[in-house]
Amino acid sequence: NAGVTQTPKFQVLKTGQSMTLQCAQDxxxxxxxxxxxxxxxxxxxxxxxxxxxxxxxxxxPNGYNVSRLNKREFSLRLESAAPSQTSVYFCASRETSGTxxxxxxxxxxxxxxx
Amino acid sequence: DAKTTQPPSMDxxxxxxxxxxxxxxxxxxxxxxYWYRQIHSQGPQYIIHGLKNNETNEMASLIITEDRKSxxxxxxxxxxxxxxxxxxIVRVATGGSQGNLxxxxxxxxxxxP
Numbered sequence: 001n002a003g004v005t006q007t008p009k010f011q012v013l014k015t016g017q018s019m020t021l022q023c024a025q026d027x028x029x030x031x032x033x034x035x036x037x038x039x040x041x042x043x044x045x046x047x048x049x050x051x052x053x054x055x056x057x058x059x060x061p062n063g064y065n066v067s068r069l070n071k072r073e074f075s076l077r078l079e080s081a082a083p084s085q086t087s088v089y090f091c092a093s094r095e096t097s098g099t100x101x102x103x104x105x106x107x108x109x110x111x112x113x114x
Numbered sequence: 115d116a117k118t119t120q121p122p123s124m125d126x127x128x129x130x131x132x133x134x135x136x137x138x139x140x141x142x143x144x145x146x147x148y149w150y151r152q153i154h155s156q157g158p159q160y161i162i163h164g165l166k167n168n169e170t171n172e173m174a175s176l177i178i179t180e181d182r183k184s185x186x187x188x189x190x191x192x193x194x195x196x197x198x199x200x201x202x203i204v205r206v207a208t209g210g211s212q213g214n215l216x217x218x219x220x221x222x223x224x225x226x227p
Contacts, residue, residue, distance in 0.1 A: 042217030043158070045214040101205060104160075
């Protein structure tokens with residue numbers, strides 16, 4: 001199993017450009033998440049998807065949109081990139097049944113907006 | 115979810131036990147204590163969790179005080195590869211919808227040769 005995969009690993013954008021960050025998981029998990037991590041900070045939730053076909057805003061959703069394409073894939077789109085969106089973006093997934101609260105994280109996408 | 119307090123940094127000698135404390139004085143009865151770690155530039159990794167009793171797995175041990183207001187993560191024989199930021203997170207165990215983790219700044223553990 002690959003776990004959670006993210007593409008691209010690195011990206012540089014100019015202000016105003018758009019891009020989509022891709023995330024896929026092969027663990028048949030229901031829930032998927034997008035976080036951002038700024039230097040020296042903990043992770044902050046951008047959007048999440050409890051199940052295929054549903055998405056909800058997290059703590060810092062402004063400037064982003066998401067699509068839960070199917071159970072495996074959850075993409076994050078920046079419509080008009082701004083320097084404040086320079087960050088490392090992590091995708092995560094988890095199974096929603098049971099009591100174990102274990103999220104599996106991808107390797108991250110390092111985004112720089114100039 | 116209850117807030118947690120962790121020291122910003124700690125050092126540990128290679129081969130010795132690393133004891134990472136976490137304060138969660140406002141924890142509720144149905145909230146679990148979870149520990150994650152983040153090795154430089156990688157995504158966070160689950161380590162262990164517990165409710166009341168002490169827990170041990172192949173990675174670490176978790177000691178929770180009887181009043182549940184604090185806990186300690188123990189790495190019994192720290193190696194250089196254990197150098198990472200360690201996050202203590204308190205939340206309700208739920209199979210429900212949102213279920214995101216709230217990360218603070220964690221403790222940066224430096225294991226030195």
